[in-house]
Amino acid sequence: MTTETAPAAGPATTAPAAPVWSTDPRTGERRAQVAVEARPSDVDRAVRAAAGAAHALADRPRRAALLRAAADHLEGAADEVIAAADAESALGAPRLAGELARTTYQLREFAAIVEEGGYLDVVIDHADPALGRPDLRRIRTGLGVVAVFAASNFPLAFSVPGGDTASALAAGCPVVVKAHPDHPATAELCTRLLRAAAASAGLPEDVVSLVHGFDAGLALVRHALTAAVGFTGSVRGGRALHDIAAARPRPIPFHGELGSLNPVVVTPAAAAGRAAEIGAGLAASFTLGNGQFCVKPGLVLTPAAGTGAGELEKAVVEAAGRAPAAPLLDSRMRVAFLSGVRERAALAGVEELLAAAEEPTATAPLAVRPGVLAVPAALLAADGPHALLLEECFGPVTVLARYRDQAELAAVLARLDGNLTATVQFAADERGEDAAALLRGLVPLAGRIVVDGWPTGVAVAPAMHHGGPYPASTSTSTSVGAGAIARWLRPVSYQAVPQELLPAELHDDNPLGVPRRVDGHPQPGRSR
Amino acid sequence: MTTETAPAAGPATTAPAAPVWSTDPRTGERRAQVAVEARPSDVDRAVRAAAGAAHALADRPRRAALLRAAADHLEGAADEVIAAADAESALGAPRLAGELARTTYQLREFAAIVEEGGYLDVVIDHADPALGRPDLRRIRTGLGVVAVFAASNFPLAFSVPGGDTASALAAGCPVVVKAHPDHPATAELCTRLLRAAAASAGLPEDVVSLVHGFDAGLALVRHALTAAVGFTGSVRGGRALHDIAAARPRPIPFHGELGSLNPVVVTPAAAAGRAAEIGAGLAASFTLGNGQFCVKPGLVLTPAAGTGAGELEKAVVEAAGRAPAAPLLDSRMRVAFLSGVRERAALAGVEELLAAAEEPTATAPLAVRPGVLAVPAALLAADGPHALLLEECFGPVTVLARYRDQAELAAVLARLDGNLTATVQFAADERGEDAAALLRGLVPLAGRIVVDGWPTGVAVAPAMHHGGPYPASTSTSTSVGAGAIARWLRPVSYQAVPQELLPAELHDDNPLGVPRRVDGHPQPGRSR
Structure with missing residues (x-):
């Protein structure tokens, strides 16, 4: 990419990185230092490592295994996860147990979505010599490294292991999460669990990593290898990041959920x-x-x-x-x-x-x-x-x-x-x-x-749309439900490419059993 | 919308608007003055008139009729259209006859797409009391007024009556076209034909209108009621408009095709x-x-x-x-x-x-x-x-x-x-x-x-994707083929809305016969 360079690593310095504290919202008191803020060189390293892990994520069955393993690892450490999140959010164990269940449900749903393959939106048009049309086959591919900004109000379901991360991994995109400063210890714990899940699925741990710090977030959005951003937060913060994403030498999609009066x-x-x-x-x-x-x-x-x-x-x-x-x-x-x-x-x-x-x-x-x-x-x-x-x-x-x-x-x-x-x-x-x-x-x-109902309680269902005109969202996408995966994908068409050189999903005999539309006719896939 | 205001109409002035000339590219000589540049007040008037016509476009059968009538009107004036385009583009009558055929084909294809209704992506999940899930029904709706920037190199297929206009109208979005300065007379002629087609379909003529002039283009992208932009042109011009769209108080989608080395x-x-x-x-x-x-x-x-x-x-x-x-x-x-x-x-x-x-x-x-x-x-x-x-x-x-x-x-x-x-x-x-x-x-x-082929000759087929990473496109969308309609739509979910108050496409008995996914099962629509 000739028009961009990675951010400079910054001047060599021996000054220690700024500490990141976990704070008790019930008392306002500091609980512990759990990390340090990422310097530009740290962000650069995280994004490059993520980009390096993208190739491994191209394997769909392995991605599904990762998502299921992530759910398993989170459940296996449920008590610890809920305690960590409650200590930093004061949302209470019952709510957080529900949020964890939602989080693992989402991860497993995306595993099923990855395996089923309908999200690839495969369309095959065989050559039509009468119309002078070449053989064309379309599929969707992942955009690359996705930056996810964790939300304050959902330390699990819209944070490190949340819907943005799950949908991005499902799309084949490695994720670098910017932790929310309200729950750094929860973020560290969940990142460890997701990285362990990756290892257990035979994938590089760097498919998910974590950075802390305001400046790290800016560096993450600016990084030449960051391909898209998912954000949930304030209008002011989200708009600033949106503007940075749009002003890059190569602008990238910014899927932000910023604010809503409802x-x-x-x-x-x-x-x-x-x-x-x-x-x-x-x-x-x-x-x-x-x-x-x-x-x-x-x-x-x-x-x-x-x-x-x-x-x-x-x-x-x-x-x-x-x-x-x-x-x-x-x-x-x-x-x-x-x-x-x-x-x-x-x-x-x-x-x-x-x-x-x-x-x-x-x-x-x-x-x-x-x-x-x-x-x-x-x-x-x-x-x-x-x-x-x-x-x-x-x-x-x-x-x-x-x-x-x-x-x-x-x-x-x-x-x-x-x-x-x-x-x-x-x-x-x-x-x-x-x-x-x-x-x-x-x-x-x-x-x-x-x-005749109330807007709270966002059902995770196929017909749900969670998004809305600006500033509710900065795009027309949904951040809840199966459609959320589309944010991290783009179509690619293959023209007159020989069978042997096509992705398996596009082979005539459909060896992976994905649902497709062939010459105008829908072909169901192998059921889940 | 509290955060935006329409552009000021500018100081009252009696100075005449700048003339718009049609020029012969074979000789470089001026052929005739065909219009004047739109002043800010003209752009404001055009966008407001378009916004006022949006309600009428909500009628799907009428939209389909408009698209077919547009194709008919263009064909009825084919000789005149081709002559006008050739005089201003020097592309030659055979190429332009082919381009006109492609243009009318696109218009009719989008008419069929509108009637079939699959693009609405309807999903219905009935209430599931066991899961505590309310009744949810999702459909897509048009974004609002679309600004279309005509391309220099396709005076028909990517200009006034081209794919951006056809797909936007199909989505239910009124269109204001910024004419390309290379073919203002062709643009005027095609706009007259499209407006006549609208009238013949019982729709307000203002579903399509035309403005000329560089500054008019800027005002169009900045207008508070402009909801999205379609652009085909240079990296420099497209990037400038992209940046304006992103910097608005309320940013809007900018679907630009800017440049490609291929x-x-x-x-x-x-x-x-x-x-x-x-x-x-x-x-x-x-x-x-x-x-x-x-x-x-x-x-x-x-x-x-x-x-x-x-x-x-x-x-x-x-x-x-x-x-x-x-x-x-x-x-x-x-x-x-x-x-x-x-x-x-x-x-x-x-x-x-x-x-x-x-x-x-x-x-x-x-x-x-x-x-x-x-x-x-x-x-x-x-x-x-x-x-x-x-x-x-x-x-x-x-x-x-x-x-x-x-x-x-x-x-x-x-x-x-x-x-x-x-x-x-x-x-x-x-x-x-x-x-x-x-x-x-x-x-x-x-x-x-x-x-083993060549990239020229972009087939209009379901599996075609015409777009690519920046600067080829500023979004992940396609500007050719059925998928182009998605650029001008956003999803809306209806929660627990009584049948009588739902759009007809979401009624249980599916009176309009659109394809839908109901409780996870695809239901085919009435075939075209």
Whole structure:
């Protein structure tokens, strides 16, 4: 590649690398030093080693074995993994056990996907002399080294052993993970387990490696051999990395999930019929995981008046008020949450129905309790300081925007950026054109439309799409489910290539039994 | 969208807009003024009108009718269209008749694709209470207004009525085309025909519109309502637009095809066995369309010595020397071609086997004849001025890089950027591991691997991939074939949405007969 060079290794120095500490989010106290930050030379070494391991990953059965071994190794060390993640995230053992189960499920699902081969999207068109068409055979190939940025709020399922890593390995792409600073010890432990899994599958350990440190993340995105990036995190951080990826001499795909308000619309009829149920459901959804899910409903458009309007608000506040105080993922987020709520509550016209605040508990001096704000929707319909209420505030808080009529509702929706989800609470008899039009109006705003439910709880299912217009995502891809593998692949066509020189998946006799489309006709593969 | 505003309409002015001239590439003389450049307010008007027409395009049968009507209207005006394109491109009536046929074929293919509905990629997972899974149904939806930049070298098939426009309309996206300055009259004519086709299909004419002018192109990419860009052109121009698209407050997908060297490797055994055939084939390929195809073979790695080496070079030069002189697409390209060849020929160690030069003909005073350069491959294996030979030189010239051994061959391949294609000429008995390894080594360099053929002549077939690593493409998409529609779509999932409120394609009884995957099982659609 003539247009790029690897980052310089930096001046030779004997200064020690910066230490990386594991911190207890319940107390804010340092637990232990678990690593050092990667210097540019370390990042360079990790990426080159990963690139060197790519050839071995081309073997599909071995990749599947790696993914299954990774799940096995994580389960074998489940107690240790869950304890490490809980110590650094305060998410609690039950949630983390569930997250580990999701993580191993994803790894095994991708193993099955790799073996089945449908993701290769094989198309074969035999030569057609009448049309002057040569023999053409298309398959997908991995892009190369994938940089994965671990997410704060999923120390397992969206971190070292998470969906980005699983899908990239499934695609045949070696992975270098940038650890999230909130859980470096968990990251180190999971990396050791994944590398051991690689060795057990007869693959080089360097198919997965780990770097720590902000600057290491930048160097990783800039590295000439990095071929794509997966990111889950803040709009500010994600946008900065997106811009670096786009400005490289050779730009690379940046699949980022940056931020989402996840608006909810409650129709007057829904409020009239199900106020208590909706209020309780909303409280459960926005306080789940202490409000630290990317699909937390952060803005709820509710009727300003009419039957149920007051009851709904009362139900939200009561249920949220009963939610136990809990720590946030780190002290920085705690400060941002508390100041973010304060700043929003201080806006003219905003009522604080339930005051988010510090609430130290015996085990978690840094715990907080949730908050509920309310504001006239009309204040959100124009430029001005109230636009802040249309930005995500990470943590257990939601904003009720009271609309007086459909025009106010529409005016607020027109001001929203892209979202992962948009939700409507209808009454049981709202099934006509007005309801359909409301849903159609939400489609440009979101990647998932939810009716009469809540956006939290992202099912891992083939029909799931987890992504949405910017800033929800920086691409049109999904980061959850089988489709996530497509982010790390590109098509290659083979023209008039003799059988002996084709990848086996493209041979006429289909020795590997992958599903294919041949001369326009789908051919099922060997079933899994 | 709170973070963006439409471009300002600019200061009120009475200064006339800049004229847009149609120019004869055979003589360099102005033919007529055919339009004026679009001012920012004109671009704003065009994009808003397009956005306003999006709702009407949501009707799939009507979209299919539009695409068929477009093909019909183009055919109905074929003589006029071909004459207009020839007058502005000098590509000749036979080639342009073929290009028109390809264009109408594409339009009708996309009509069939829209009707069949497989591109919607519908997946339905019914609720699974045991797994706690809600009902989920996924479909694809159009992104919004697509900006299409017309290509110089395909005044029809990659311009106003070309593949980008056809695929975007098929996806339900209105299109604003930025005309190529080489063929403004053709662009105006084709836009009139497409708008008439829209009207005949009962759609607003604004589903397609046209703007002229460099600044209009920039404004188009920057417009808040522009949702994606399709571009075919130079690395410099495409990269500038790519960077603008990425730097927007809300970045948008930029599907650009920028440049490709299209390397060819001739093995020693191939040269020994088929020197004359390979030489003649190469000459035909690099002079086809006067060397103005994006898949022109621009670098040919040939054995420096051994049986056939000299004969191959002689055959290329003889055949290329017999190719008729012809004009290039415009005067700027002519100057760039001639100076590009001169600059390359002047490099130390470069031999000019056939001198590209001006060669006025009776009908085309600006015609040029093709050139062939040769250079020791070793000179391309290191940084330095010879890196110029690894950059595309648009027009009828190719560079033979003479390699003495496999190490030199590998060293040159290691320095190549991404390409649309990579080609190998083998001997009939080269089917072993060395040959397979050579092909494997080319996969990271290209989107299409060709054996014993030539990269020119891009078949429109399901297995075709037209794209490649940067700078061949700025994304992993294809711009030719059915897959091109995916560039303008994003998935949306519907969660627990009642039947009555779902798009018809997602109803349980599948009233529109689209192919779907339901609870893991593929369901064929109604056949076309």
